[in-house]
Amino acid sequence: MTPIERAWYRGARWLTLLSPLEALYRHVVKRRREAYRSGRREVWQPPVPVVVVGNLSVGGTGKSPLVAWLVRWLEDNGWRPGIVSRGYGGKADTYPLSVSAETPVAQSGDEPLMLAQQTGVPVAVDPDRSQAARRLLEWSHCDILIADDGLQHYALGRALELVVIDGARGFGNRHCLPRGPLREPLQRLTEVDAMIGNGGLGSLSDTDAEGVPRFTMTLSPTAWRHLKSGVRHPVEPTPFALDAPVAALVGIGHPQRFFNTLDALQIPHHEYAFGDHHRFSAADLPVGPTTVVMTAKDAVKCLDFVDDRCWVLDVEAVPEAAFIDWWRARVDEWKLRSH
Structure with missing residues (x-):
């Protein structure tokens, strides 16, 4: 953990010095979000359901294991899933990149390669996730896409947003970058479809995103x-x-x-x-x-x-049973609409 990450989760007082930068960051995030909502920036809506598995804070929360679980569940229930990712840490000569179990990690990034090896489903990487989704649908016969991360990548339309929360660390001091670990203000949680606490939801208060379904999972x-x-x-x-x-x-x-x-x-x-x-x-x-x-x-x-x-x-x-029931109901709705 870097020094500033330790400060975020310990509530260091000196972080108040970064308040002006946090205010600027929040302003930029708000303007960008409004640009997609108003149509000033293009949102591509794929012809198949897209499920975004993301988080609100910087750092790992357990998204990729949940992506793998969703993919396996979908395959077991007759779907043909594919995975799209930014490919953080990798650099390919050309994008989009189709990732297989043999793709060099220096090109794909670690998480896409791991998911390709674990699941065996089609995986596409591109810093522009909407481009990855387009090509994945051209290359394969996928009828549903799972986006590993991408909660803030609004250019890719989505049918469902799942936010994974670290049950132990939560949201730190609950401030946005660079004063805190949040990529977006906590109010963003009110817009997602469900929150999944990896290791519990003790870090959430009763008033955080009231009405949004809450579930837990373990690794x-x-x-x-x-x-x-x-x-x-x-x-x-x-x-x-x-x-x-x-x-x-x-x-x-x-x-x-x-x-x-x-x-x-x-x-x-x-x-x-x-x-x-x-x-x-x-x-x-x-x-x-x-x-x-x-x-x-x-x-x-x-x-x-x-x-x-x-x-x-x-x-x-290992998601709790209540999440599996909730997830099955959402998927069944898509299946009904497609027929």
Whole structure:
């Protein structure tokens, strides 16, 4: 976590010095939102439903595991989903980029490649998500699109907006950038279709977005995967020795979540936290025989230099039953309209 991120979540008083910049940021955000609402900026509405899974704050909240869960549910229920993403951290020669399990991570970015590997559905990346959606519909037979992030990408029309909230960190000091972690004011929550708290909703007050459905989800470890061989093992007992602390390498938005998971599994570890979307190299691996554990998002960036010490903890989203019922009702509505 960077110094300013620590300040956001600890409520540092010196952040009040950034109030003028926050006011300017909020003004720009408001003007931009109004431009799309008024028609001064074009919104492309795809011929299929688009579900945006996003967040209101900077940093990781658990969006990508929920995207993977939605995709699997849709496939199990007869849909042909595809995923669109900005591809943060990647740089392709041309866009839109079609992402497969073999696409170089330097081109696709870590999250799109991870989702392509986990789900096997068509994935398209473009800084202009509406362009990614257009091409995905040309390339494939998708009848529904899931946008990984993109809550603020108003050029892409959407049928549903899901906001994922970090149950532990919440919205920090509840101020917008750069005074706080919010990309948009909290009032934006009143416009979304549902809020999903990853690990609970204790960070929300009763008056936050009254009337908007609230649900919870958890991230559940499913397997240890040997990164070099791809062989999967049960979470318990661990497939590696625990006679010494393992090295936990993390480059995600909220690394403490991974460390807390290791604590819950009673795995002693040394913490090595890097910035979100960190480009790992062999120099980041600890010297010696230490076992190395990491997230699936980080693992896709380490395939070219890993050794036999490296393990991945795969996790999946587990939404509460009430969300599944709510989600099924929304999807059934789209199915009725299409016939």
